[in-house]
Amino acid sequence: MADERLPLQPGATIGVMGGGQLGRMISQAASRLGFDVVVLDPEENSPAGRVSRGQIVAAYDDPTALNVMGRVCDVVTFEFENVPAAAVEALAAGGALVAPGPTALAIAQDRVDEKTFLNAVGARTVDFVAVESAGDIVAGLERLGAPALLKTRRDGYDGKGQVWVRKASEAAHAFAAIGERPAILEARAPFQRELSVICARGWDGKVAVYPLGENTHAGGILRTTVAPAVTDAATQRRAKRIARAILDGLDYVGVLGVELFDLGDRLLVNEIAPRVHNTGHWTQDGCVCDQFEQHVRAIAGWPLGPTAAHARIEMTNLLGSEVDRWSRLAGRADTRLHLYGKVEARRGRKMAHVNRILPPVAD
Template identity: 75%
Template sequence: MTASSLPPGSTIGVLGGGQLGRMLSQAASRLGFDVIILDPEPDSPAGRVSARQIIAAYDDPEALSELGRACDVVTFEFENVPAASVERLEAAGARVAPGPLALATAQDRVAEKSFLNGAEAPTVAFAPVATLAELTAAIDALGLPALLKTRRDGYDGKGQVWIRSPEDAESAFSALGGRPAILEAAADFVRELSVIAARGRDGAVAVYPLGENHHAGGVLRTTLAPAEVPTTTQRRAEQIARSILGGLDYVGVIGVELFEMADGALLVNEIAPRVHNTGHWTQDGCVCDQFEQHVRAVVGWPLGPTDAHARIEMSNLLGDEVDQWAALAADPAVRVHLYGKAEARPGRKMAHVNRVLGAL
């Protein structure tokens, strides 16, 4: 511990009241911290397990001032929190982790990919696109098929469309509302991997074993971890994570999604400056899970161990799949993590389960 480490009994603020904020709050409580959530939704999943919730928009100046005054450190659960809100908190003297640089970088796909390539974390070829003429030129440069995405916002497959022929360009651009976009070359990858890593206030870095991810309809369905990969692949992923964390002067947990190519090379798909869905397996596969790790990092405690003690298959439960909770809870190999959301809308993440496949 250092003089700047926060002791138990301190208060952590979290921007965002969804499931990630809920699990962060639960981890913080185990370590003796109080948590205040700021979220516009009354009775949010995170708010119900925390000491208090401030019900307000993320850019509400008075609410941000109140949060900053009440908390010893502030963090966030998802990257669509306005970077300006984090900057406002810092300007008012609040301790914030991760900082606004990481948030702003992850919120703009062109800025993100430009940063990654500069940090020796290679990505697919890409081009910024603001007009239909620029899209046509980018198609000529990158070839087809290619993926058109909005520069900002969009997740779980939203805000993106494949272009498979030049004739698709105009309709694709219109489908995204003519908003500033990025065209990404297709990645002929073998599988998607991800690495969860953390950096402490002292610069120490801890990296978890890789996970192998499987999607359906643009939404993550399962993560198998630790993934079966050569040692060289794990080491390369660790190098990439360390480079990203250092380049952003990052404090906290980060998720890095990777494409494994046929020759074994790794390309970064995107980064998430927060705890990540593909890291949920750590709750039942590691001594120190990603949520406790994030809390440790932002309060200035030593980072916890990242070794896996079990192989885990994490599966998301979407919509009414959550109604399977009783049968799943009866399976001795399964641990159920329910998010406390009131409405099971189609495609909405309602819970996840970790199936223990065996000890390591």
């Protein structure tokens, strides 16, 4: 830990770029450890802002706002990967401590760059080709086989900005469907299930890895994560090796989410998220140190916390009007409800999650 400003003392201020539910839970964890939090978000009265010391209401790349963040915050982090990488670079260039750094953010914002990096550090992915035109899709299908998944290179989440291409004659329609934007075409992965691993790295290079979680999706949106996943020791070791390779390759500081395809005898990386992650919410009720506290510890230069699970948890996202079930869910003895404080329950919008304690897996 070379920086003389670390470790941060209780009472220091942590800046969070982004005012959504992840920022809210980071702020709540930081508060428990004695830190103040200042949020930067263009939306007034954001979920994270309402539980923090203060909020700067401005665009993420607003020079004045970034200057204030750099002056009042002892370290700055972000809650989602669509924060402009240039804004994070500007903070770092101005002398602010920023974690994770701008390199991780920039790589995660471009799917071609992301997969190129992952393969370079030995974290294998599906085969892929970069796409600039419908003709590239046709050529890509010849190389990768059909069907293949077309995704925009940038932006897109929860299944948005992507479409399956089943034959060459669909190339033009598929390219139009994603707005004829730069894209990536990914080979289909014959996976048995999707797993994810939540991991963390401190300023001193020490790494902590949580047990694997098993995920199910509907409509491109995560519905449930069950963790620890039922898996063998070899799979867990593979996941830990992948996590360390990515963390060290990025010289990363903070919590990182890694989505994995389980092919039985090997794991392929689907994508990474340079932040706390939806599939890590189970740690709030399954571990002594959850992913949000872990992230705060890492960026503050504190020792990383324990990652062993003391309970098996099923995490379920509540989308849109499903949050209206809050009263019934709050009355269940085996369930803990986490509400995000969002005002409008739009269709498909993540409004809350519940963690249900499951019985232990029989030997």
